[in-house]
Amino acid sequence: MVNVVxxxxxxxxxxxxxxxxxxxxxxxSGPKVLIHGGGKEATRLSKALGLExxxxxxxxxxxxxTLDVVTMVYAGLINKRIxxxxxxxxxxxxxxxxxxxxxIAATRRPADPVDFGFVGDLVxxxxxxxxxxxxxxxxxxxxxxxxxxxxNGTLLNCNADSVAGNVARSLAGVxxxxxxxxxxxxxxxxxxxxxxxxxxxxxxDMFAQMRESGAVAKGMVPKLQNALSCCADGVEHVRICxxxxxxxxxxxxTVKI
Amino acid sequence: MVNVVxxxxxxxxxxxxxxxxxxxxxxxSGPKVLIHGGGKEATRLSKALGLExxxxxxxxxxxxxTLDVVTMVYAGLINKRIxxxxxxxxxxxxxxxxxxxxxIAATRRPADPVDFGFVGDLVxxxxxxxxxxxxxxxxxxxxxxxxxxxxNGTLLNCNADSVAGNVARSLAGVxxxxxxxxxxxxxxxxxxxxxxxxxxxxxxDMFAQMRESGAVAKGMVPKLQNALSCCADGVEHVRICxxxxxxxxxxxxTVKI
Numbered sequence: 168m169v170n171v172v173x174x175x176x177x178x179x180x181x182x183x184x185x186x187x188x189x190x191x192x193x194x195x196s197g198p199k200v201l202i203h204g205g206g207k208e209a210t211r212l213s214k215a216l217g218l219e220x221x222x223x224x225x226x227x228x229x230x231x232x233t234l235d236v237v238t239m240v241y242a243g244l245i246n247k248r249i250x251x252x253x254x255x256x257x258x259x260x261x262x263x264x265x266x267x268x269x270x271i272a273a274t275r276r277p278a279d280p281v282d283f284g285f286v287g288d289l290v291x292x293x294x295x296x297x298x299x300x301x302x303x304x305x306x307x308x309x310x311x312x313x314x315x316x317x318x319n320g321t322l323l324n325c326n327a328d329s330v331a332g333n334v335a336r337s338l339a340g341v342x343x344x345x346x347x348x349x350x351x352x353x354x355x356x357x358x359x360x361x362x363x364x365x366x367x368x369x370x371x372d373m374f375a376q377m378r379e380s381g382a383v384a385k386g387m388v389p390k391l392q393n394a395l396s397c398c399a400d401g402v403e404h405v406r407i408c409x410x411x412x413x414x415x416x417x418x419x420x421t422v423k424i
Numbered sequence: 425m426v427n428v429v430x431x432x433x434x435x436x437x438x439x440x441x442x443x444x445x446x447x448x449x450x451x452x453s454g455p456k457v458l459i460h461g462g463g464k465e466a467t468r469l470s471k472a473l474g475l476e477x478x479x480x481x482x483x484x485x486x487x488x489x490t491l492d493v494v495t496m497v498y499a500g501l502i503n504k505r506i507x508x509x510x511x512x513x514x515x516x517x518x519x520x521x522x523x524x525x526x527x528i529a530a531t532r533r534p535a536d537p538v539d540f541g542f543v544g545d546l547v548x549x550x551x552x553x554x555x556x557x558x559x560x561x562x563x564x565x566x567x568x569x570x571x572x573x574x575x576n577g578t579l580l581n582c583n584a585d586s587v588a589g590n591v592a593r594s595l596a597g598v599x600x601x602x603x604x605x606x607x608x609x610x611x612x613x614x615x616x617x618x619x620x621x622x623x624x625x626x627x628x629d630m631f632a633q634m635r636e637s638g639a640v641a642k643g644m645v646p647k648l649q650n651a652l653s654c655c656a657d658g659v660e661h662v663r664i665c666x667x668x669x670x671x672x673x674x675x676x677x678t679v680k681i
Contacts, residue, residue, distance in 0.1 A: 215473050216469075243495050243499045246499075251577050251578065254573060260523075266504055266511055266519070267507055268564060269516060
């Protein structure tokens, strides 16, 4: 079984947490894939370069200069730092953007109604599963950032949760797969203010009810939709948890159809 | 035969020259590897971030922040830009730092007599030739920057000419190999001020004489030493030329033992 694991900015931004997480990740036996998000380094670099963050509907506009910044930070600094740290732990990591080996194709989001610039949405059949499974079969651990490409020479900033979900769903078509979405909470919470209120299992029906009753926090909706899509497409184990719980399979929230 | 090609900052910095070079490179039939240098983007970014360039004996000191800058620019911005451009040309490029797949191991340069910081020298046996030749056999085109690693978690800034030479020499052990070092001149010049004075062939004996008589420009000495090492280690064709002459095998200077 291939373990697909996604980490976000809260881990990437915290050297101690990253160090500890990579110890755990490297110790996972068997094939694995890591997908990492961005973190605050890109915002810091943008500010230092005098680029103004332009937000529309809470989302960042990725103009040409911002694309350069996220490419530098996600595909360069963070990706290579993680790869070097994994190599030091005996894990033969290989860092990839979506352009490398044509791993992940995306399409630029339409400019109407809002032009988000160089932001891409994943193409359902856009994962080069042959390339990824080939690397995995040879013992390599792909480490993916969310910078993808349109196959026509343009890099696109995509969502790391979507990349992780699509990679797991695509791999599930050729091998047994599990996915763990790590984030800053211990799991899906019944009470967003109470970290001890983790819901151990969320099913599709429960999600529909929770959504109707407003019991699910706004930011959790796309995460749970993504997780449920993984279940629907044959990913055998789907979990949302704190990165520190990677090696504790019973921790966090398991998502089932 | 695998064609190993090295380009420097003069191409990387010039969008039109890069575009034209990548057209030529993509049209090369058969297996190929591209190694790219840095260019002025890292200097620009360092300045924008207020980092002072510290030079000793004409070489840049790579402190921690400068290492981050070159990792971002070389392994992120430039590498992924080239990969996306090659993908658009139907060339299945895969961008790699030396840490990815443990492709290139280096050792940090000793701090005595000058501490250059995170600068690495290549280890003779440090090229993961099995990984590179495996990618090549599968039809991928590795695109390498000169950010390598020490296998203990530290990235190191290395010399792109050395990376190119070492890759060609290592590949020559498992397949027929050629290398083209592209730079800003049309070849090795008899008169550094006259671009029409290209010396068509330089042998080891000629180099020794030229060096003794002072006929070889300072910057050409390590380039020719590197080229001659390639010949000595079985690289079949070794050429130094302008990037625009990539597809003209008779242009530039051929180096022979």
